Amino acid sequence: MTFTLDNSRMSERALEIADRVEAFVREKIVPYEKDDRRNSHGPTEALGDEMKEAARQAGVMTPHILEDGTHLTHLETACVLIRSGLSPLGPVACNVGAPDEGNMYLLGKVGSAEMKERFLAPMVEGKMRSAFFMTEPAAEGGAGSDPMMMQTTCKMDGNHWVINGRKTLITGADGAGLGIVMAKSEDGACMFLVDLPDPAIRIERVLDTIDDSMIGGHSVINIDNLRVPASQMLGESGEGFRYAQVRLSPARLTHCMRWLGAAIRANEIASDYANRRMAFGKPLVDHEGVGFMLAENMIDLKQAEQMVYWCADVLDTGELGTVESSMTKVAVSEALMRVADRCVQVMGGQGVTGDTIVEQVFREVRAFRIYDGPTEVHKWSLAKKVKRDWKKAQGE
Structure with missing residues (x-):
């Protein structure tokens, strides 16, 4: 390395x-x-x-x-x-x-003993994949970066809940054995564990997206009168957003971990290329325009690593780490985008081919800047904290 x-x-x-x-x-x-x-x-x-x-x-x-x-x-x-x-x-x-790692973490923290035995155990063994059904189509005014806009509904009918709605960008739904479905009741947001496949959950299409590293891709889903036993509600009615927060901060951070590894590998490939490739009488790395890009990669990678460790330390105290994970998600995703972009540039034409993983890492990290909250949403959330802290300081 x-x-x-x-x-x-x-x-x-x-x-x-x-x-x-x-x-x-x-x-x-x-x-x-x-x-x-x-x-x-x-x-x-x-x-x-x-x-x-x-x-x-x-x-x-x-x-x-x-x-x-x-x-x-x-x-x-x-x-x-x-x-x-x-x-x-x-x-x-x-x-x-993703999304299995985050879903396993959520079930480990919130799931009942029965849920853990039925769903978590086969996931840990790698015998079952899962999907997290939260994002909804923008054209229908559904939930995206703002989960409060959720349109999917759930209503009690005897000892079952009946769920209706549409979801989009649902990673890994095609072929998954477990779906964690978010819907809103009269009490607020709810989460349900759903056995897949189910005829009431129809994959309308698997989207063509810039990234292609996850089994099953990202699907548009129609949920039509899905009946779920009341025993398969995760926790209590109306507590779905609270449970989502248990999952979201660690899941954002593990995204940062995995893509940091990918960017490190891309930088290895670009560095090797720059040291072997000759141009104008010397290796590319000896040209400042190239060597300086690799030097900047070292700086961005180290800063990303330290942000990941800092946020991990906060989560290890038992705190939700919402602010820290937002800061880390922004800093790491943006830094790794710069790293991946420089790797492509250093390798020139070779960098845009599929001969190495460099172009894939570039595509994947570009998507990562949006997944688990776009950079701009996290900055907006952090700016609101700045305002809250200022108001509190004035009162004191």
Whole structure:
């Protein structure tokens, strides 16, 4: 690894797991990057299953959740998930990708014992994929960055809830075995665990998007009179947004971890290219215009790493870390976009081809600036905090 990660505060167990994950991704998963079982919507189910079986054999399946069911700390998880991201296929293989990682975390924190046995256990084993049904079509005035605009409804009918609505950009819905569906009742937002497939949940189409690293792609969904047993409501009616906050901050952060790993790998490839490629009588790296871009990458990568560790430390105190995760999401996604862009530029024509993962990382990180809250929404939220803090200071 040409970029040196800061391991000074990492536990021995985290470093041992991280080393195994990195070796597995580099040796076993990187070769799959040329596999033709990938399409515009992501890796095929067969490719995902094959890679997951390789992870089981290597002992790195869902490595951040230990055999006794306990979870690594957020800081330790960063140590491991950064390594998983060294290939865009790494999180899929190791079962630490979105949306499953965030959904496993949510069920581990909020789910009942029965829910954990029925849904969480097969997810941790890599035998079931999941989807999180929250975002709705903008043309219908549905929830996007503003979840309060949710249009999907749920109403009690006997001992079942009946759900109706439409969702969009639902990652991994095609082929998932579990759906976590958000809808609004008279009490407010609710969450439901839904067995998939279900005839009442119809995939209208899988969208063509700029990114293609996640199995199942991103779907537009129609929910027509879906009946869910009352026992499969997650928590209490009206508490859905509170449960969403349990999931969202850690999930934003794990996105940062995985894509930091991908950007580190892209920078490795660009650095190798710049040192080997000759132009105008010397290696590209010796031309300041190129060498300086790689130097700037080192700075952005290190700042992104430290933001991830800082936010992880906050979450490890038990705090929700809403502000800190917003700050980290903005800083890391924007920094990694700069890194990926420079990698493409350093490699010139080669950087826009599919011969390396550099162009894919560029596309994936561009999407990451929007997923889990666009940069502008997080800045707006932070600006509101500035105003609240100012008002509080005036009162004091």
